[in-house]
Amino acid sequence: MYTAKGTLNRDDQLRKYSPLVRRLAHHMIAKLPPSVEIDDLIQVGMIGLTEAISRFEPTQGVQFETFASQRIRGAMIDELREGDWMSRGSRKSQKDIEQAVSRLQQKLKRPPIESEIAKELGMNLADYQHLLAKVRGTQLVYLEDIGGHSEDDDGFLDRHVGDEEAEPSARLQDQRMRQALVAAINVLPEREQHIMSMYYEHDMNLKEIAAVLGVTESRICQLHSQSIARLRTKLREH
Template sequence: MRLRTRGDDAARELLSAHYLPYARAQAAKLYARRTHDGFEFDEYLQFAVVGLMESLERYSPDHGAQFKTFATPRIIGAMLNGLERLSERQQQIGLRRRLAAERTASLAAGALSEGNAQRLLRELGDIGVGVALGILLEGTGMLVDHDEGLPDNAYSRVELRQLRLQIWRLVENLTPRERDVIRLHYQQLKPFEEIAIELQLTRGRVSQLHQQGLKRLHSLTVRGGRCDIAY
């Protein structure tokens, strides 16, 4: 009652310590019934504790239910919701890694020069610029938070946002096929294989169009003289 009426911190600590073994037991039950090994037991327990703490804050003995009866569905729900969000996050990270590998392979498709240091550096620089352009393009994608990964400095955030908008405006100057590939890949985060099926092209052709599109964007930024990415 002290926790419910006065928000007593000492009472909260005593109750959480008392019911922690129960939350652990619920986590162990769900962990034992897992269908895959994507998460460790500690992650189950972490979300179970979240559910326990929420139950302690919301429980009222006036409703007549025992605390464990009240808390059990909330502890289980907290675990299921937390693991679902964690799974979605892992899937998105995995997708971005696969897309990044695809992009880099596309940009480095041609054999790098041997025996000519200046040409090799220029080719490596072109690949680096292509990767940087890709990062900017994806920054305005549908599945990406506009502010994700931006510096804390407010002026820098505005500059980057404006730069991204400039790059996407330049995409309008690409050929129709290049534009389709760039939009599907960076706005909708589709891998080359899915784009190939949608556009009825080979995967190799999609990779080639991706490379051509980024090279053309690079040329357009140099010609325009307004996008710092070109330098």
Template sequence: MNPPKNDVPPGSEALIVQHMALVGHIVRETMSRVPSHVDRDDLTSAGLTALVQAANAYDPERGVPFNRYAATRIRGAIVDDLRSIDWASRSVRRRSRELDMTRANLATVLGRTATTAEVAQAAGITLEEVIANDEDVSRAQVLSLSASEDDMIGERLVSNAPDPQAMLEHRERLTYLTEAIAELPDRLRLVVEQYFLAERPMGEIAETLGVTESRVSQLRAEAMVLLRDALNMALDPELVEPAARPNGCAARRRQAYFTAVADRHAAGLRGQMTGQMTGQMMSAPSTSYNASA
């Protein structure tokens, strides 16, 4: 791809030709860290335009080497171009959070990563909706908006490795999920434990409960909704949809379940604190009374 030709002073053209390889290097560096749907030609065009602008604005009397000055301008232009790519709407991000929660729930009960079809079934949406949401988020999560202009391009781009905060949040979700399963009504808890943990067929579970397989499927779906809402109530209350009849029996049972999960979690935290205090007391150096002192 040739650099833009408009308004290029003769003295600047040599700088542009000499440093076109710099654009290619920065584009290759960027392409290794962004999703595959990002178009290389678009980034190259943005980089070449920035190179031309840098050549036109360059002032050698400032003592800054041109390659360093141009690299900063090129990286900035590429970052700006990436930021303009289909940022996800608020609804897409909200659905993404819900699907992430569903995936975490299923991973715990299944002991493995859930398939996209299982996520769709548990979330109560179609397989196509899950795939479309994942694609929207992938397009959106290209850059970290908190980067400064002086950062290297590798530091501006989102890393796939979980950060400590994300790992802490994941552990907290798993803790709440375990507690939420324990507080489920007996029949719902049995279905969850037997279907997801013991991996028993629905037919066997139906025989154990004395109901039809269709009823087991309904109980499983009801349990998944309760688990999802319990985790959302604890970690992201804005995602919990209000009950259709706030004063009805179903709403009161639902609220009692949320309260039981919260109480169990609080009791667990108190137990951890007590254990830590006991451990500290036992590990503290002992002092003996010296009668002759």
């Protein structure tokens, strides 16, 4: 494990902890857009692991796996921040959909249907559905400012793909957020309830949900993006 100089053996540690890099990458990729490649995260994570090996000091009283996990996550998040992983156009499109849903919800006193949302946006149904498909993958950003945070990339990354060893108050806030999310899902239109429940409560991906419901994955993507707009509108009431 250690060299003659008392430092960690780099090759041994890389072999031993490469599964940790893959595990952290897969955990993070679940919360990111499809445009982010898992192999890219793993590659950057391995760089973080290499740096952790070179900088680790056993005298610090911290286990190497804990130290390495922080370095690996940090390397991945830095890479995401440097890349244009969420375009301004996609963010604006999501906000436009959300605002249309909010206006219609207030006016109709019920969840608006797709055609009504499309009309509110000045689109035909096909163009609206194309827009829903276009914004797929960035939809989790809708949840980033529920607690009143500013809408910025760093804040989203820190809150949603950062260190799992969060302080108790942060874990409690996350628990309350999850409870509010489940409550919001329960007032969605029935079909969207099923989709979001499978996605958030049962950790199913969109392809699996499409197979269960007997529709295309692209259709599930559309409904998922639309549901997120509804959820954010509802969650902002809390």
